[in-house]
Amino acid sequence: MLMLITLVCGLLFGFGLALSEMTNPAVVIGFLDIFGHWNPSLIIVMAAAVSVSMLGYKISKKQSVPLLADSWSLPTTRLIDRKLLTGSALFGIGWGLSGYCPGPGLTAVINNPQEGIYFVLALVAGSALYQFQNKK
The missing domain is CATH 1.20.5 (Single alpha-helices involved in coiled-coils or other helix-helix interfaces)
Structure with a gap:
């Protein structure tokens, strides 16, 4: 049931992005x-x-408790630190330079493959770099 709800939410999100032309x-x-x-x-x-x-x-x-999970997974901290500010700045710079945020960026692989593939590769590389840098 959780996977079905996740799929429906993803489809609804994608439809909203397409309808609002955020792709x-x-x-x-x-x-x-x-x-x-x-x-x-x-x-x-x-x-x-x-x-x-x-x-x-x-x-x-x-x-x-949530309908389809054992507990809520909500942020517990309100700390604004260097990591948060740096991540926010990098996200904004990437969005401003490419014109894509991650959701619409993934649709670009289909809508505009010449740009989309570069965006998705950069997104994966940035995520991998974050994981590598924050390994404990």
Whole structure:
């Protein structure tokens, strides 16, 4: 059941990305181009995502355990440290340079294979570097 719910959520997420055109790097870059042809549509997408997340978080606070797991897996720290700031900056720089964040970037392998494959390779390399660097 967990795998089915995960698949449905992934499909719904992908459909939302495609519907909002967040799989198109030109839309994201248009949002970042505040002094040119600015495209504010990303604000609406972000507001919708934050609203859904807030609703889900409120619902989770009212339940003692999740429906399909033994316990909640929520962040326990509020610490803002160098690792968090560095990771956030690298994520933002990568998104700004490529026009892709990880979700839409994976769809680029199909929609725009010439760019998408480079993005996915960089994503895998960055993830591997993180794992290698944080091995204990």
